[in-house]
Every structure is written in C-alpha cells, then in structure tokens.
Amino acid sequence: RGGGRPGGQRGAPKKPPPPAKEAPKRGQRSKLKKIKDKYADQDDEERDLMLGLLGSAGRSKAEIAREARRREAEEKAAREAQKAQRHKDNVEKQAETARKERQSAGAGAIAVADKAAPASFDAAGAAELRSLLEEPSIQELDEGQRAALAQHDALTALPAEGDSLLYAVPVCAPYSALSAYRFRVKxxxxxxxxxxxxxxAVGIFCGGAGGASERERELMRAIKDDELVRQMISNVKLVAPSAATAALKTERKAKAKAKADAKG
Known part of the structure; x- marks a missing residue:
C-alpha cells in the first residue's frame, strides 16, 4: 500500500508572530536614554518604595478619586456623629436641670406645708418656733449705715420748691430710666x-426753657468737667427737646448781640 501520513493527523497550529515594537518618535529616544541613565541603579524594591512615598504606587486617577471621596464621606459621617452627640448631651443636660428644678420646687412646697401645719410639731419644736417668732425682724443699723441711708434719701430727681439744695450730681443712665428727672438730655x-x-447739656439745663432756678443754675455750673464726663461715652450726639434747643439758640443770639453792642 502506498505510504503517507496516517489519516486524521494534522500539524500543530502556529502562533501569530508578536507585533513589532513601534520605533520611538523623534525626540523620545534621547528622553528615554536620560530616564534610563537616571534610574539605572534603582532596583524594583526601591522603585516600589518611592512610588509608595509619593502616594501614587501605580494607582490610576479613578482609584485616587474614589479614595478621596471615601475619606470625605468618612469625615462627614464623623462630623454628623459629633453633632448628634452634642445635641444628645444638651438634651440630657436640659432634662437634668429641669428635674433638679422640679425636685427643688417640691422640697420648697413640702417645707411650706410643714411650716403651715404646726400641729404636727412636737413640744420642743413648738417652743423653738415661738421663740423665733418673738425675735424682732428689723435689725438696728449703726451710725455709718444710718448716715449712708440718710444721704441716699436726700437725693431727688425732682426738687420741690421749698427744698434746700446742697449740690447737683450728674447721672448717666438709660433714657427711659430718667423719665422722672426734670433736667435730662439724650x-x-x-x-x-x-x-x-x-x-x-449744662447750657440747655441752665437756659430759660429748662425752668431752673438761680440756685439750680449755680449748682449745675459748679460741677467740674471731669465729673461731667466721667460716665459718658466718647463720640456722642446730644438730642434735646425742641423747646430747650430753641431757647438755647435764642439765648446765644442775645448774648452775641449784647457783645456786639458793647463793642460798638
């Protein structure tokens, strides 16, 4: 019989040849040569270490972005947790304060109820209560305290016609608190x-519209400048009633006219 290859046997398939490497473009050859010379002494371990220190370690931009989003989400969750914890602590603190106030109010109510029911006291407690009630509730003051109270009582915001005036005291306070004062400006x-x-202000008080007596004008003009400005703020604007302002302007014009006539 004729020779030849047995039926059914074929040759092994051949692998396709690898693609040819693309030749470096113009200018890349020298750049690659510089990089090769620069890192010629660097092995794989040193390369991995340097990449790890630089934070890249071969990661792509998408991985770095995902890592940044994950860290941002964790920080936001931590801030929300701290905020919730602070709110919880405030609520618990308010509840504890309210509970203590209720307990204090309850203790006060019990004490008042016990004091209002002396029938439940024993004999010793009743005797002690009587001795406490018999003691005078007003304590006597010494001479210095009585003198201080007398000085306070001598001060008035609205002197009467028959009062004997000793001195004037400048006062600086909220304007609504000075509603009873006769001489005041804002x-x-x-x-x-x-x-x-x-x-x-002293000029307005001493003007004709203020209704000040001669003694009141004398005492107000006798106040020293440092006493006048001691309680005042810097850089102010004086707001006086329209009648007082008009009277002050009229008085100034009259004084200026009198001086002009005297010079003429």
Whole structure:
C-alpha cells in the first residue's frame, strides 16, 4: 500500500508572530536614554518604595478619586456623629436641670406645708418656733449705715420748691430710666466730643426753657468737667427737646448781640 501520513493527523497550529515594537518618535529616544541613565541603579524594591512615598504606587486617577471621596464621606459621617452627640448631651443636660428644678420646687412646697401645719410639731419644736417668732425682724443699723441711708434719701430727681439744695450730681443712665428727672438730655452715637456735649447739656439745663432756678443754675455750673464726663461715652450726639434747643439758640443770639453792642 502506498505510504503517507496516517489519516486524521494534522500539524500543530502556529502562533501569530508578536507585533513589532513601534520605533520611538523623534525626540523620545534621547528622553528615554536620560530616564534610563537616571534610574539605572534603582532596583524594583526601591522603585516600589518611592512610588509608595509619593502616594501614587501605580494607582490610576479613578482609584485616587474614589479614595478621596471615601475619606470625605468618612469625615462627614464623623462630623454628623459629633453633632448628634452634642445635641444628645444638651438634651440630657436640659432634662437634668429641669428635674433638679422640679425636685427643688417640691422640697420648697413640702417645707411650706410643714411650716403651715404646726400641729404636727412636737413640744420642743413648738417652743423653738415661738421663740423665733418673738425675735424682732428689723435689725438696728449703726451710725455709718444710718448716715449712708440718710444721704441716699436726700437725693431727688425732682426738687420741690421749698427744698434746700446742697449740690447737683450728674447721672448717666438709660433714657427711659430718667423719665422722672426734670433736667435730662439724650446721648446718641455721633462725632461730638463728650466734654463739649457735657457743657452743651449744662447750657440747655441752665437756659430759660429748662425752668431752673438761680440756685439750680449755680449748682449745675459748679460741677467740674471731669465729673461731667466721667460716665459718658466718647463720640456722642446730644438730642434735646425742641423747646430747650430753641431757647438755647435764642439765648446765644442775645448774648452775641449784647457783645456786639458793647463793642460798638
């Protein structure tokens, strides 16, 4: 019989040849040569270590972005947890304060109830209660305390016609608290110096519209400048009633006219 290859046997399939490497473009050859010379002494371990220190370690931009989003989400969750814990602590603190106030109020109510029911006291407690009730509730003051109270009682915001006036005291307080004072002006923030504003206020008080007596004018003009400005704020604006302001302007015009006539 004729020779030849047995039926059914074929040759092994051949692998396709690997693609040819693309030749480096113009200018890349020298750049690759510089990189090769620079890192010629660096092995794989050193390369991995340097990449790890730089934070890249061969990761892609997508991995770095995912890591940043994950860290941001963790930080946000931690902030929310801290905020919730602070809110919880505040609620618990308020509840504890309310509980203590209720307990204190309850103790006070019990004490009042016990005091209102002396029938439940024993004989010793009743005797002690009687001795406490018999003691005078007003203590006597010494001479210094009585003198201080007498000085306080001597101060008045609205002197009567028959009062004997000793001195005037400058007062700086909220305008609504001075509603009972006869001589008062309002100070608002402005550009005027407080010394000039204080003198202007005294001029308004001593003007004809203020209704001050000769003794009151004398005492107000006798106040020293440092006492006038001691309680005032800097850079103020004086707001006086329209009648007092008009009277002050009229008085100034009359004085200026009198000086002009005297010079003429």
């Amino acid at each position: 100070l608002t923030p402005g550009s005027q110096k407080k010394g000039k504003a204080a003198k202007q």
